[in-house]
Amino acid sequence: MTTQNPPRRFTPMSQFATDYPVLLIDSDAPLRELHNCISERLNAVLPYLQLMGCTSLPDYAENDINTVANIARILLQDVSDVFRVIEQRGFANAKGE
Known part of the structure; x- marks a missing residue:
């Protein structure tokens, strides 16, 4: 498969x-x-993880914990990807000065 x-x-x-x-x-x-994009995701995932951190694990099935972890991973990966773009722009602008 060729990808462009x-x-x-x-x-x-x-x-x-x-x-x-x-x-x-x-x-x-x-x-x-x-x-704004990364703020929205961080402001969603941080309280979510705080809630999960205060929850008793025996209350949930293993599948529930995996779901929570996967949601957090996806949101934090989005934040990381957008930060990378912001950093690349910032570094490119700094070189041009």
Whole structure:
């Protein structure tokens, strides 16, 4: 299977379920919008993990814990991917100064 790379403007997000990148980050999006994207995910996952950390494990089945961990992993991977784009833009701008 031949995969084409997306245009440079779009950075693929990490994916584990597909062979071809289907979710892309617009590298040219305003920094405020990129920041809002990662803030939303962090503000969702941190209280979620806090809740799970305060929950008694015997109350849940193993499958439930795996689901919680997978949701947190996906959200945190999104944050990491968008941070990478922000950092690349920041470093590129710093070199141009």
